[in-house]
Amino acid sequence: MHFLRFALVGGCGFLIDVAATYLLSHFVIVEVARGSAFWVAASSNWWLNRQFTFERVRQERPVKQWMKFLSASSIGFLPNWSCYWFLLNSGVEQAISSLIPVDTAIWWPYIAMIPGILLGMVVNFTLSKRWVFRVSTAR
Numbered sequence: 001m002h003f004l005r006f007a008l009v010g011g012c013g014f015l016i017d018v019a020a021t022y023l024l025s026h027f028v029i030v031e032v033a034r035g036s037a038f039w040v041a042a043s044s045n046w047w048l049n050r051q052f053t054f055e056r057v058r059q060e061r062p063v064k065q066w067m068k069f070l071s072a073s074s075i076g077f078l079p080n081w082s083c084y085w086f087l088l089n090s091g092v093e094q095a096i097s098s099l100i101p102v103d104t105a106i107w108w109p110y111i112a113m114i115p116g117i118l119l120g121m122v123v124n125f126t127l128s129k130r131w132v133f134r135v136s137t138a139r
Contacts, residue, residue, distance in 0.1 A: 005053040006125050009045055014117055017041035018110055030109045034084065042073040045124075054133035065132060072127035073120075080120030087112035 020037030021030070028036075046069035050059065059065065087093075088109065097104040104111070 002053055002129060003125060006049065006128065007121065009048040009053055010117070010121050010124075012048060013041040013045040014113070016044050017117070018113065021110070021113070025109070031085070031088070034109075034113070035081070038073075038077055038081075039070075042070055042077075045073070046070070049128060049133065054128070057133045057135055068132045069128065072132050073124055075127060076120035076123035079123060080116040083116035083119055084112055087115065 017037050017040070020040045021033045024033035024036050027033075043066070046066050049069070050062070050065065060068075093104055093108045093112075096108075
């Protein structure tokens with residue numbers, strides 16, 4: 001059940017990530033926009049996971065837990081960002097655009113986010129369940 005809720009929260013975070021990337025990309029290059037948007041999405045995901053996914057777990061002080069979540073998310077960001085960078089710079093877009101009759105140039109920076117987000121989600125869920133939102137035995 002935790003994983004399903006975590007995935008739903010991640011879906012909201014994805015929408016926040018895409019929106020922030022889109023808005024920031026009007027001011028900076030898309031890679032910088034994507035990196036900055038990550039922190040916005042990770043912070044919203046921490047709050048939603050605290051309220052919705054792991055609400056029955058004994059909670060730490062919010063700031064401490066938020067810092068732990070951002071640390072865990074930073075670890076999950078490595079495969080996320082690596083996959084994203086690879087897809088943007090490997091020529092995969094050209095291969096896909098030759099297979100489908102849709103102009104992918106506009107949508108590719110956002111479509112390329114999906115595989116990396118899925119990789120990062122596995123890492124983030126594992127660290128969240130075992131470290132950030134771990135059931136505390138201390139009283």
